[in-house]
Amino acid sequence: MQPGPNLDMLSPALRARFDAMIAHYPVKRSALVPMLLYAQDELGHLTPEVIRGIAARLELDELAVREVIGYYSMLRLHPAGRYHVQVCTNISCQLRGADRIWDHCRARLQLENHQTTPDGVFSLEEVECIGACSWAPAMQVNYDFHQQLTPEKVDQILDGYRRKGASGD
Amino acid sequence: MPHPAEIRIVSRRFGNPEARTLAGYLADEGYQGLEKALAMTPEQIVEEMKASGLRGRGGAGFPTGMKWSFVPKQSARPKYILCNADESEPGTCKDRLVMEWDPFSIIEGMTIAARAIGSRQGYIFIRGEYRYLFAIVDRALEEAYAAGYLGKNIRGSGMDFFLYTHSGAGAYECGEESALMESLEGKRGLPRLKPPFPAIVGLYGGPTVINNVETLATVPHILRGGGAWYAAYGPPKNGGTRLFCLSGHINQPGVYELPLGFPLERMLQEVGGGILEGKPLKAIVPGGSSTPILTAAETAGLNMDYDSVARLGTFLGSGGVVVLARDTCMVKFALRIIRFYRHESCGWCVPCREGTHWLAQAIGRFHAGQGRPADIKLFEDVASNILGRTFCPLGDAAAMPILAIVRKFRAEFEAHAATAACPAPAALEPQSA
Numbered sequence: 119m120q121p122g123p124n125l126d127m128l129s130p131a132l133r134a135r136f137d138a139m140i141a142h143y144p145v146k147r148s149a150l151v152p153m154l155l156y157a158q159d160e161l162g163h164l165t166p167e168v169i170r171g172i173a174a175r176l177e178l179d180e181l182a183v184r185e186v187i188g189y190y191s192m193l194r195l196h197p198a199g200r201y202h203v204q205v206c207t208n209i210s211c212q213l214r215g216a217d218r219i220w221d222h223c224r225a226r227l228q229l230e231n232h233q234t235t236p237d238g239v240f241s242l243e244e245v246e247c248i249g250a251c252s253w254a255p256a257m258q259v260n261y262d263f264h265q266q267l268t269p270e271k272v273d274q275i276l277d278g279y280r281r282k283g284a285s286g287d
Numbered sequence: 288m289p290h291p292a293e294i295r296i297v298s299r300r301f302g303n304p305e306a307r308t309l310a311g312y313l314a315d316e317g318y319q320g321l322e323k324a325l326a327m328t329p330e331q332i333v334e335e336m337k338a339s340g341l342r343g344r345g346g347a348g349f350p351t352g353m354k355w356s357f358v359p360k361q362s363a364r365p366k367y368i369l370c371n372a373d374e375s376e377p378g379t380c381k382d383r384l385v386m387e388w389d390p391f392s393i394i395e396g397m398t399i400a401a402r403a404i405g406s407r408q409g410y411i412f413i414r415g416e417y418r419y420l421f422a423i424v425d426r427a428l429e430e431a432y433a434a435g436y437l438g439k440n441i442r443g444s445g446m447d448f449f450l451y452t453h454s455g456a457g458a459y460e461c462g463e464e465s466a467l468m469e470s471l472e473g474k475r476g477l478p479r480l481k482p483p484f485p486a487i488v489g490l491y492g493g494p495t496v497i498n499n500v501e502t503l504a505t506v507p508h509i510l511r512g513g514g515a516w517y518a519a520y521g522p523p524k525n526g527g528t529r530l531f532c533l534s535g536h537i538n539q540p541g542v543y544e545l546p547l548g549f550p551l552e553r554m555l556q557e558v559g560g561g562i563l564e565g566k567p568l569k570a571i572v573p574g575g576s577s578t579p580i581l582t583a584a585e586t587a588g589l590n591m592d593y594d595s596v597a598r599l600g601t602f603l604g605s606g607g608v609v610v611l612a613r614d615t616c617m618v619k620f621a622l623r624i625i626r627f628y629r630h631e632s633c634g635w636c637v638p639c640r641e642g643t644h645w646l647a648q649a650i651g652r653f654h655a656g657q658g659r660p661a662d663i664k665l666f667e668d669v670a671s672n673i674l675g676r677t678f679c680p681l682g683d684a685a686a687m688p689i690l691a692i693v694r695k696f697r698a699e700f701e702a703h704a705a706t707a708a709c710p711a712p713a714a715l716e717p718q719s720a
């Protein structure tokens with residue numbers, strides 16, 4: 119017999135966390151958006167299997183889940199780099215030289231917006247305000263904030279991630 | 288380091304890591320507001336909030352006590368308290384600090400709000416990008432449950448209140464209160480038609496109070512010190528202090544708590560350390576990217592409170608004060624603003640979806656040197672046609688700043704149309720920074 123849709127691809131800790139989260143709401147479906155985000159954090163992107171698994175867990179149509187995924191800019195159906203570099207170019211950052219930081223990242227990583235390096239280590243995205251306006255220009259790598267950037271500082275930060283990537287952490 | 292002009296109420300615990308623990312919070316006058324509130328009737332709490340003059344710190348500046356008073360006493364459906372921690376209005380970076388340094392103040396504020404409206408359950412909706420804050424806020428929640436400050440029969444009062452964090456996943460629109468509720472219900476963040484307002488029909492159809500992080504974190508201080516005490520810091524109807532996020536061309540950007548009505552001139556020169564590179568001021572955005580810009584001339588003698596800023600046709604908004612020095616290209620600035628709203632338009636209303644798209648393309652071409660003087664009038668027409676024609680205020684948030692920039696800096700747009708390239712290509716960024 120074929121196993122039905124499940125969440126076996128996720129860690130037991132995350133599955134336990136999902137059970138706790140779902141109990142926080144009067145309506146199960148409320149847990150959908152955070153579940154998708156946390157699942158993506160473990161898997162790198164939202165695979166067809168995890169989408170089916172989450173839909174089944176919340177008793178939703180797969181289509182309804184896919185519609186929700188399409189709406190939220192952090193949710194993705196395809197892998198990004200291991201280190202997803204997100205450069206804010208919105209107004210407060212723009213006024214402090216974000217264009218220069220963005221150009222520097224593109225040149226340094228040899229990537230355009232929404233591209234991933236062939237080795238899968240880095241991906242690059244131009245993003246909207248990340249709430250670091252008073253410490254601009256700023257970027258996030260995965261969930262880590264890097265603020266008051268200069269091109270030199272960006273080099274050090276990216277080198278640090280590259281070393282981490284090479285050592286397999 | 289706090290600036291000497293600051294009056295630190297909602298930011299009083301910033302920089303003190305002890306205050307993130309319940310013991311540290313209690314040692315610094317934590318939970319004294321709730322203690323008072325538990326001895327008061329719900330009506331008395333609402334009256335105290337009204338007396339404080341506190342107005343919402345999330346954007347619209349609605350009086351908080353009045354908002355709470357709209358919730359019906361009796362309700363067949365459960366009532367909810369929501370904390371809006373979606374913080375995504377460009378120029379705004381303050382709620383993050385409140386969650387980082389003083390998570391218990393939010394929990395206490397929400398518990399007081401729950402007591403005032405008779406709610407048993409609430410959520411803190413935090414933008415997904417602020418992942419590091421979940422660990423801090425969840426830990427505070429755990430401690431509060433363990434010590435009986437949340438859960439059943441809070442501190443023996445007979446009151447129950449259950450509170451949880453909830454993560455967004457990237458969408459500016461979800462900061463709009465009705466879209467936030469849709470998102471919390473596991474759907475796309477499409478806004479709801481109002482009325483009915485959330486106080487009557489909100490989350491899961493129940494009466495709901497939704498307030499900004501800073502608003503809720505201020506509540507315990509008001510209960511502790513009294514509404515009149517808080518109100519006295521600001522001018523009439525503009526009670527207290529608020530967090531101003533200074534950014535852009537300013538020497539000391541940062542988040543500063545200042546009394547409402549604080550003179551802008553002092554905010555820029557004294558607190559902010561003056562304009563970058565000693566250049567003259569060109570303009571300020573007073574309260575986040577959606578608030579209409581003010582020219583330097585307009586800001587002469589301006590005091591930073593809701594009513595004074597409203598008299599100039601703009602808003603104190605989310606507290607994001609963006610400073611622009613001379614030489615900033617206003618076409619490029621307008622372009623970045625409209626690109627943002629194009630990206631964030633949820634696409635539900637045609638004027639917003641099509642208007643932001645068209646404006647972003649046309650202003651982009653204009654900035655790239657392919658503009659004609661006649662385009663300027665078109666920018667105004669298209670923006671005017673978004674205004675007031677959408678379900679939710681995102682359309683207005685996109686149109687208002689563009690209209691203000693085009694109208695107030697028309698000569699600069701005309702000069703731009705007359706040259707093939709941007710007259711000030713690099714001037715947006717400080718050369719020495």
Ligand SMILES: Cc1cc2nc3c(=O)[nH]c(=O)nc-3n(C[C@H](O)[C@H](O)[C@H](O)COP(=O)(O)O)c2cc1C
Pocket residue numbers: 342343344345346347348349371372373374375376459460461462463464465497498499500502503679680681684
């Ligand atoms: C497009 C849009 C985005 C918004 N984003 C936020 C936000 O990120 N944080 C916030 O507190 N309020 C935001 N608001 C305002 C909320 O709708 C609501 O007025 C606010 O949470 C009420 O809280 P307050 O009365 O304490 O200010 C936004 C409004 C709009 C129209």
Ligand code: FES
Pocket residue numbers: 206207208209210211212246247248249250251254256377378379
């Ligand atoms: S504008 Fe870049 S962090 Fe806010």
